Amino acid sequence: MALRDTTRPEAAGPVPPVAAPLDPADRDRLLAGTHHDPHALLGAHPVPGGTLVRALRPNARAVSVLVDGSRTELCSEGDGLFAGVLPGPGIPSYTLLVAYDDGEQEVHDPYRFLPALGELDLHLIGEGRHEQLWRALGAEPMVHQGVAGTRFTVWAPNAQGVRVAGDFTYWDGTQYPMRSLGASGVWELFLPGIGEGTRYKFEITSRYGHRFLKADPMARGTEVPPDTASVVTASHYAWGDGEWMAHRGDLPVHEAPFSVYEVHLPSWRPGAGYRQLAEELPAYAREMGFTHIELMPVAGHPFSGSWGYQVTSYYAPTPRLGSPDDFRYFVDACHRAGLGVIMDWVPAHFPKDDWALARFDGDPLYEPGNASRAEHPDWGTYEFDYGRTEVRNFLVANAVYWCEEFHIDGLRVDAVASMLYLDYSRDSGQWEPNVFGGREDLDAVAFLQEMNATVYRRCPGVVTIAEESTAWDGVTRPTDGGGLGFGLKWNMGWMHDSLEYIQKEPVHRAYHHHEMTFSMVYAYSENYVLPISHDEVVHGKRALVSKMPGDWWQRRANHRAYLAFMWAHPGKQLLFMGQEFAQGAEWSEAHGPEWWLLGDDYHSAGDHRGVQSLVRDLNAVYRATPALWQRDTDPGGFRWVLCDAADDNVLAFLRFAGDGGPLLSVSNFSPVVRHGYRLWVPDGGAVWREELNTDEARYGGSGVGAGGPVKAEDGFLTLTLPPLATVWLVPEG
Template identity: 80%
Template sequence: MALRDTSLPEPSGPALCASAPSLEAGDRERLLAGRHHDPHALLGAHPVAGGIAFRALRPYARAVSVVVAGERHKLASEGDGLFSGVLPLAAIPEYTLLVTYADGEHEAADPYRFLPALGELDLHLVREGRHEQLWKALGAEPMTHQGVTGTRFTVWAPNAQGVRVAGEFTCWDGTALPMRSLGASGVWELFVPGIGEGARYKFEITSRYGGRFLKADPMARRTEVPPATASVVTAAHHEWGDAEWMAHRGDTPVHEAPFSVYEVHLPSWRAGLTYRQLAEELPAYVKDLGFTHVELMPVAEHPYGPSWGYQVTSYYAPTSRLGTPDDLRFLIDALHRAGIGVIMDWVPAHFPKDDWALARFDGDPLYEPGDSRRAEHPDWGTYEFDFGRVEVRNFLVANAVYWCEEFHIDGLRVDAVASMLYLDYSRDSGQWTPNVHGGREDLDAVAFLQEMNATVYRRAPGVVTIAEESTAWDGVTRPTDGGGLGFGLKWNMGWMHDSLGYMSHEPVHRKYHHNEMTFSMVYAYSENYVLPISHDEVVHGKRALVSKMPGDWWQQRADHRAYLGFMWAHPGKQLLFMGQEFAQGAEWSETHGPDWWLLDPAYGAEADHRGVRDLVRDLNTVYRDTPALWQRDIDPAGFRWVVGDAAEDNVFAFLRFAADGSPLLAVSNFSPVVRADYRLSVPDEVPAWREVLNTDAARYGGGDVTNPDDLKPESGRISLTLPPLATVWLTPFQ
């Protein structure tokens, strides 16, 4: 609202010729108490006997005037911040309000002279829970409405008696800006002239029990920097430069494409960097290492930093700790222009109980179930979403679409899917209620996940959804029209636990756990899998990947390298958490991030850590150049055991095949001894094999036990030297 230049001559005009009709006592009381459903019927301009009545609610104002055609007409005070009067006019004119406060005069358009700035179609879709671009209907939208610039505020609060807008522009007192109810939709709306980008605001809600409290906007697209909690009016201005990436990202189905993921916690990857500063370093680093994608741990706003973003309070706002929403767009754009896809962790399973956020939003359970047995998540001290309520499902489905459409996200990794699927997840008997069929499956959550996946795949071609799901639920990656959940990929938690369990044993004991490395192939094609070595495996006492390995430092690094070679060759896509690409020995901490100093040559980094990073770069390079390693990840014909039962030797050997039949032979020796003249059966049609990668190579920090010469089969078998604690890859050579 602009401060009036008092040096100009004051407009003049006739005095009001009559007082406005008084408000009914009930209306007045409810209006002042913030409990009126239709303040526009009481405030603004309305025809009455004798002309047009004007009424304004301006607490703390010394005087209020109506300005019509440049002439000022003073309104009479009715007390409690209400001012009114009647002008002898035949129709409601264009007018502004001139309000005098202690600091001077302020002139602005009257919020209560505007029609609703939300259309009937929007309201219809909100009521039905089918508004796929919900962020364009709810929240704070800067706009021009009826020729006036300002911001439209809308919020879903169906149980509230009244809702008001409060912000820095009202000194956080919502009295002057009550919103109107838009009927059965449960939506409240108010267009506020003169308010634009950067304004901080909340909604002041009066519950049906009479309680009054301030809530952040559930649909806020920007927030204050925590621990401050206000929402911020914003609009997107970034001009994207990734048109070519967006046009071609879906050319090859993800299941038939190379897909190796570098998982990143943005606030700690290089602690202190903003989104724009990260754009100068992260794309170059990831491209140099050859990863096809980055996966960002949750970037939606969260109040508690050590939650790593998994307790979200503002689902539509990127965390402001690192910059503005456009700054995040800039980072994603830079990654795309470097040829790197962006996956985002998404957390629709639960939300925290902070009293200024989603919890009991309008005084009643709204986003969470009303049944306390269903509402609270027993493990995390949070609320679960009410997946059976169409408006809540819409809030989440539209949120998934929002990140894909507004931020060009290429994939959503959905957190804690298992906790959503089961009614008895972490609950004892008596703490949960069976579904209508008497089962333990949460049918509402299933319907939500199917709707989310179907909607995302329809609206955002080329995007992949990935489930963190650790149970034997059937059909996680089966299409929804076949009864599946509809995810594109699923984290293979079984492979992760089994393989890390095997690697944690001393080599002399590994023969007793041989099946832990082979069992994954029993179910490898039941779903479309990602092999995850994620942040969850390198924190809270689980130790970093290299530190899980037994033996001295040399053996640990050798095991680490051999394991990565085995992982990259195994059917399924790969994911590696930051710091593990250079064998960081300490657990990850969000307070300082990866130990980059380990790569300094002064600490012997060439052998110890740079060598491991060089291996990861070469793994990705050979991987991307070898279709056998990724083209048939979901096809059983793309894999064949060569040696799967050599438990006494701690050896695993298998073939991978591309669509045209071209093979790669992967051999892992998880014993600390050299195995010379180790004979393996190979396809007859391959005249010779050449070693293309050896994790024991000297440049990786190994002992350089290699196979420098081409290996020619004799009677369908080749004889090679297996280095200790190492993985070797061989491809045909002619």
């Protein structure tokens, strides 16, 4: 086809070079979106007599090339292809002038750019060791070869072809086929002029010929559900938490106070976004004395009823509450208030939504190829293929991403037990043993070890926490000692046993006394957190105060006594929102905590305000008393004073600080006042004072207590134990 220069009149002379037509097979593959190297067909290429320029612009009326102000029209080859040969040596710098029915646009040609992803990135991706994978894959706004635009990259090794589709193409990917970067399985395309806020997906053609749109697995921004597109995003946030970040790791977490307020962000204040929450939640948690806020999952999830545990966008905070920078603002506000931020992280499974990770390039990719192995039997989801290096890299880098990009201080890893066991929730014949004949998932073990080791190496001061409900050995043991490498583990055994006990009528508790003492048999086998989490106050399990027996007064008294027992027990503690003021109803993600219970009228709200005041004081005394946290993982920091008074429903133990300073915790889980109750104490002549009493009238109690300092005589304290209460005492001075 001839090329015509429209800037000069027609003149006699040599015949201009002609653009050779595309090979029919190449043309068909290009237009079908299955060509592995569209840059070899499109863009500018030297040919005899000049430079061939070919453009793919569906729906365009005409396409011209602009070189140094000179306009040269390309000839149509049909199906949106335009081509021509520019005479002269060398490939010039050029732009395209594309004419549509509604006007002309001058644009850069995406197919004149070199790959915007380096060889080192590809090598690390292939090795599964790209610890900042989000800097290599996804949509990255950038300046490339002097031109502003966005680099799109995606891992889709089984695809025949991948194209970029978006709001700028009316969701038709024909115009922008991506090139394959070899054996890495990565596809790449730099699109000049595309910037932040652009909505996009990848149009993938599988090796079976099926074509479908997929959201970007590495998207840093997404549309608000139910819309599912990815959004080009870059951060412009200026952090103000330098002091916090510099010192958050000064004290090892197992030797530090650690009192966690668990929150479901969308329902803590329904309707509030990240920035409004940043003004209210850190102030409240700080005033209540907590050291950390734990967020139920904030990564992108399509169904709000999943509470975030069905993640489709692992690299994007949910847009329901604002932008990624809005979420950074929230974390920054927590740090400036002196609060750490822990985030629930869900690497155990992902949903089957056809626009997300499931069968991403037409074949199992993030999930195992074995269908029975891929299906999670409990949740109707897919499990990750932990044995695949790229999948493991996707998850390890994701853990690092939240800590580095959002300054997250801790990752609580959900459903670890379901990852560790090949036979988890599977019957005989539904699973295959590992190479050693065992039921342990060795790939999952290796992944968790790599994740923990990488996070601790890269992110000083961050803690990882396992929700692991079995007796797996070494969950919090360092990886170099064969452990999984977590910093802390939820003590599910303590939670189940203690709740089983406290729900019994006091007259029956004598027969369950061991459920309150058994935890000390294994208390130092791991570094524990004692969790009263959202899982314990939903789905018919009832709110914490509603689990308690007796009338309303007794339920609240049990609630207060139990919390003080929990705060004194070895291990860190976690309490779900609403339980700090004895909300009686189960939690609902639609309504959140029942704040109205804390009304202005004390007589109508006093029941709940009293419990709230107790939790505030528990945290204040806890943080000021090293005996309650300094030696949580040291058996020498604990000593039973009375563990066998089953008939009395009484438990008493000592906690010791690093300097030996003690605190005595005494719990009377009976509704009977016990007068003249004698308890051994280590300093036989010391005077002990009441540091906290859950039966104080200001907490809603009956006001029974020591009434003043008590002197030990012959090594024993003689106390009056209030009903359904826990009392803390410390030596004066």
